[in-house]
Amino acid sequence: MSIAVVIEDEPDIRLLLTDVLEQAGFTVHSVGTGAEGIELVRAHDPVVTTLDISMPGMDGFETAKRIRAFSSTYLLMLTARSDEIDALQGLQSGADDYITKPFRPREVRARVEAMLRRPRSMQGDAVSPAPTPLQDAHTTEEPAEASIEHRGLSVLPEMRLAHVDGEAVDLTRSEFDILLELLESAGRVVSKTQLALAVRGERGMSSDFISEHDRRAIEVHVANLRRKIGESPSEPRWIETVRGIGYRRTV
Known part of the structure; x- marks a missing residue:
């Protein structure tokens, strides 16, 4: 249990x-x-x-x-x-x-x-999951995971790793989920409601239960994310604010 x-x-x-x-x-x-x-x-x-x-x-x-x-x-x-x-x-x-x-x-x-509903393990977590028997065995290595990159910022979705100009960035689960959602958006605007659903593991589900509290939490997570990756909100390299709606990846 x-x-x-x-x-x-x-x-x-x-x-x-x-x-x-x-x-x-x-x-x-x-x-x-x-x-x-x-x-x-x-x-x-x-x-x-x-x-x-x-x-x-x-x-x-x-x-x-x-x-x-x-x-x-x-x-x-x-x-x-x-x-x-x-x-x-x-x-x-x-x-x-x-x-x-x-x-x-x-x-x-x-x-x-x-x-x-979200992965428990993140880079920087002190506790890592134990290796599975398959990982311990001498089996053929799987192909390297393809990264998503934009202006020197890269993420490995399955490994849940993020790097800025080659340097690892220690993100929380929520910050990583938001960053991944924005990088995958291809420049379209992603609302705070959509990000809140992504953070809750409910992408594509009803937004009826997203509260103002959830939207404020997204603003806080984005502020923390920007601080960690060295982003200036006034001169964004990666994340633009769309006032009154949400955020989008820079072009």
Whole structure:
């Protein structure tokens, strides 16, 4: 059975999150402090970890950074504050997504299910999947994967690697999914709604459940992506902003 960790200092919310995740089929371990949460993640290697921002002692931002140093667990950050700066700081700390309090249990479950549809392993993750028997055997090497390239920026979709002018760039899952979607767009405009669906692993599905929260999260992810690849929004080399709609790959 898959394991989840809940790091939340409010007992009622900790119990609620535990119930939601257990109903989704997880074995759940929960604690009330960041330091205890780090040790739980280290001990159990959970698939999913929920993490409150406002905790006594070590806050959620620092806890996320320390977890990211050794674990590729999906991190869902919970915050009572909806300011974009909080979302930005949470995503920069290594969170895969964030949700504001008060929240509906089904919203938490929907976001967890969306994360599970995406690859868990990324370049820079401290934990890599174990090699399969086929990888251990002395078999014929498969052909090298073709990269997608644009103005010195290249990605290998299957390996989920990104390089700028030959230098590796450490991206989160969401940042990589957004970059890949834009590079594959061939210059057409990609809306924030389309990017939110791609990040949730729901490309081509209904956009009825994409909220303003999701669109704000895309703006934060794109800002982080630009910072990591060295992109200037005012003089874009790779990603242009289409005001009021979304983004597109430069010509």
